[in-house]
Each structure stands twice: as structure tokens, then as C-alpha cells.
Amino acid sequence: MSPRFQLRAAISSFRYHEQGPAVLTGIELSFRPGELVVIAGPSGSGKSTLALALAGLVPGRVGGRLDGQVMLDRGGDGTVDLTSVPLHEAAQHVGITFQNPEYQLIQYQVAAEVAFGPENLGLPHEEVVRRVHAALAAVRAEELAGEAIGSLSGGQKQRVAIAAALAMAPPLLVLDEPTSDLDPVGTQQVMEILSGLSHERGHGVVLVEHKLDEVVRYADRVILVDGGRVVVDEHPRRAFTPTARWHAAGVRPPELVTLAELTPEWFASGVPLTVEEAAQALADAGIQSCAARRAPSPPAADAPRPRAASAMEVCGLSVSYKQKRALGDVSLRIAEGEWVALVGANGSGKTTLGAALMGFVTPDTGTATCFGEPVRFGRIAKQADRVGYLFQNVDDMLFGASVAAELEFTSRHQVAAGGDAPAAAEVATLIGLEGRWEAHPYNLSGGERQRLALGALLTRAPRALILDEPTTGLDEVHAEALFDLLARVRTALGSLTCVLITHDMRLVARFADRVVALRAGEVVLDTSPRRAFAQGRLLADCGVRPPEIAALHSLLDPDAEEVAVSAHELSSLLSPSRERSLHAALR
Secondary structure, three states, X not given: OOOOOEEEEEEEEEEOOOOOOOOEEEEEEEEOOOOEEEEEOOOOOOHHHHHHHHOOOOOOOOXXXXXXXXXXXXXXXXXEEOOOOOHHHHHHHEEEEOOOHHHOOOOXXXXXXXXXXXXXXXXXXXXXXXXXXXXHHHOOOHXXXXXXXXXXXXXXXXXXXXXXXXXXXXXXXXXXXOOOOOOHHHHHHHHHHHHHHHHOOOOEEEEEOOOHHHHHHHOOEEEEEXXXXXXXXXXXXXXXXXXXXXXXXXXXXXXXHHHHHHXXXXXXOOOOOOHHHHHHHHHHOOOOOOHHHOOOOOOHHHOOOOOOOEEEEEEEEEEEEOOEEEEEEEEEEEEOOOEEEEEEOOOOOHHHHHHHHHOOOOOOEEEEEEOOEEOOOOOOHHHHOOEEEEOOOHHHHOOOOOHHHHHHHHHHOXXXXXXXXXXXXXXXXXXXXXXXXXXXXXXOOHHHHHHHHHHHHHOOOOOEEEEEOOOOOOOHHHHHHHHHHHHHHHHHHOOOEEEEEOOOHHHHHHHOOEXXXXXXXXXXXXXXXXXXXXXXXXXXXXXXXXXXXXXXXXHHOOOOOOOOOOHHHHHHHHOXXXXXOHHHHOO
């Protein structure tokens, strides 16, 4: 089918239940060929439901009451009402990928998964093979063709799901947070692919995303959805100002936009969408470098401190899966009370290292200790009263029929817990679910389920937490709220060790004490966030991109040993009215 089309969504309202609240209200949108449109909004705003509607899955496949239509005008080939056609027909017009790829991967092998759609269209074998190769190449996953899907990481599964949608060659592609499990470099690669599909091949791309800093540079339009309504629909250079309406909706705008709003005298030519544009605007404003205000000495946070007791430690650890090395001779010490971020590309060994610290995997060589005692590999209960592990998909951890059942499991079943284990009611209040005591976990929002799973761990009063991609699917405001909760727990307990496995560099910048970067199963960097983000080339080799502000600082001062990590910090550093060093600004 030719990419010539226009998709029009006119939705007066949509409700999942006849008497339930409207999830979408007053939607009037259109999408054309060659557009890459980003849809943003807080968790629970209705943006994922909107994505389902655009793909023809509402109401027929999902269920609910829809007042309205989603019409695809195919030019000379007529018009199709996507809300009333069979699923297999809608899929040939609009492809969709979901936030959780587990919901759409059904085959055993990667190549078979990508081939499934084209085969069911009855295409010749040669064409199916061509599409499989092209789609996997587009998401940089050719080497995964023969792999079992069950053996893939979360990020790799997301790439396969995108490839499967691309193999159908639909004129319009709707993607619900397709980069949520991808490392920053992988996110950039996928966005370049989607940009090419849109701007070079004329396809339409609609992208539901939280990662505004990473994706906005590719967008032609940005839509903000709040409370089921479209609040903003503008070109990205106009969409984010004033930033107050984004903050009011619970969505944090890109840091470069915030920098421009803080210092309008530097950005008279307009809002920058890339680091390079921001650097050029600063040069035009007469700000060539921030080297003159560089800190003359490391900040006090890096000064020698008394050596704290070890919380978790591995020495000479090597792990292999089917003769494929996941970790190679890794040694790492995490002190009590430290918050350490493990970063790196998908498949770099982050999750394997976290699993080894918990005892989920048995190493080929090496040792691991947990609060001074050897880790009993395969004996999770031996660590579970001291260490809580939050899985990437928290739905795998929830099995009770209510919030109360989840939080009371420890006490009801006399599960071993720390000496200061809080009561379930205390935890419910701490995680903000005291009013949802009888609610079924699957009736909670994604952010609420995340907090519930964390709360279930907290009922055992762990001394340490290992969090595997805890912010997947959360907007930044909800993600920060989760970590603010952990900070309160840290204060309440007096000490809490935290190992954070993540691709979210802005959260790393705000909450981590140390950054440990892995590449191909080896530790290649271990330092503070501001020093780590100053090493852009090394991080790029690890599949990591520093936050935009840190990258801008490095561009302005390539020799900086540490960099600012927020718009407010950089504006304080550069402003001539505030002659302060970075050392003073960051204290």
C-alpha cells in the first residue's frame, strides 16, 4: 500500500466500562505521511489508550464504549473505519508495538517472530525473507535472528517487537514507548530508524514516549495529553513554552528547553532541540566556554571519607550462559548506604551482575558476599531477609488478590524479615496506597503497581535493594516520586543500600552516589555521576549517553573533569551575574 494517507481520529469519548470515567475526551487529531509525531503525558493520562485507538484496537479488541471514529483516508483507494474492521485488516494499515513486548511476541525464535506477519499476508517466501532481514537490520538486531526469544533481554525483545511491526510495512506505525527498555545509544539508533521511515520514505510515525530529551529532536509535532484530552499540539520549538503547563500536567520538559527558559537572553533565536543548537546559540550570545569557571579542585563529595562496611561485594566473578560470557572477572565493592547505578548497553551484564549479588545465578568463577556472609547461589531465601530485588516487570512479583494481601504476606506467612520490619499499614501509607487497601493489584496504574511491589519488599525491612529498570513505563515525575519514596525510606531506616540497574541517566544524575559502567561483561568505569558524564566517548562505547545538559557542558569545556547535570546548574555556572565556580554551584 502506498504511504499516501490521512488518519483522522474524532473521539468524543472512550470508556473501558459503561459506567466508568471517560479515558479519552474530545480528541480531534489527524496524521499525515512524512510526519513523526510524539505523544507525551503523565502516567494514566490516556496516551496509551489513544495509541490503541489509532491502531484500530479500540473498542473491538480491547473492549469498552467508543463514541467516535478513527478513519484512514487512503486517497484514491477509499476510506477505512479502523474501529470496525477485523484486526488482521487494521494491522495492514497501522502497525503497533506495545510498551511491554511480552504482550506481542508469540514465536519461539526471533526470525520466526518477525516473519509471522508477512507469512500471514500470504507473501512469497523470498519477500518474507527479504522483509525479515531488512527489519532486523533496521533495529540493529541481525545477530539475533537465530536466538530463542526467551533468552533475550528486555531491550532485545523490544527491538524484535519493533522489527515485527516494520516487517508488515504499514503506512502508519504507532509505537507505545518502544525505547523504554533500550539503552541510550540504542534509543538514538531506533529514533534514527523511525526518522528515516518518516522523513525519507514518507511513512507516518506516532510515538508515545516519556524520553522527551532523547526523541524531541526528531519530531515534527509534539502532543501533550492530560486527563484524556489534548492540551498541546504544536511544533516542538513551540510546544514546550511556557514550561509551566507541562509541569502542571506532571511532565518534565526537555532540559535544553528549561535552560532556554531560564536564560532567554542567550536563546533569542529560539528554543534549542539539540546540544549542538544550544552550543551555537551560546556562542552567538558571546559565551564560548565555561572553562574559566571550571572548578579548580574536586568537590567536597569526592574527598576521602571513612571506609564504610561492605554491603555487597563480588570478587573475580565470571558468568556464562550456554558458553556465552555475560560477566568476566568482575570485582566490585558496594559500601553500606551507597546508591550505585549500574549502566551500560543492553546485554552488557548489568542484570546478570545484579542477579549474582542476589544469588539468582551461579557463577563459573569468583565469589560474592552480602553483608559479610557468602551469597548462597540458588538459595534466595538466605539473602531475601537482607536484600530486596525489584524485577524489571513488577507484574511478575504481584500474586495477591488485593493490596492488603500483598503487603500482609510477610506477617501472615511468618516470612523472615529484618528486626525493624514495619507493619503493612505503615508501608501502605509510605507508598501512598493507604486508600486502596482492598483494590486488586491489576486494577492499579503502572506506577501504583510499581510502588506496591516495592512496598511488599519493604515489609521485610531489607538493608539493601536491587532495582532492575524500576522506572520502565513511568513518566519522569512518577519516576522521581518513586526515588523520593526510597530517599524517605533511607532516612527512616538510617541507611539503605541501593543498586540501581537503569538506562535513565537523569535519575542517575540526581540520585546515584556512584556510576559503574559495564561493557561486554566488564567494569570499565567507576566514579561519581558528574565525573562519569564528563567521559562521553567512553560512555558511548558502553551504550550510554550523558544527559543533554552534561553533554552541552562537555562541548563547551572539553577538558572538564566533571560537568553540570541540570539546566539550573549550568545556568548558574555560565551566568556572568553569578561568578561562582562549579565547585561552589554544586555544593
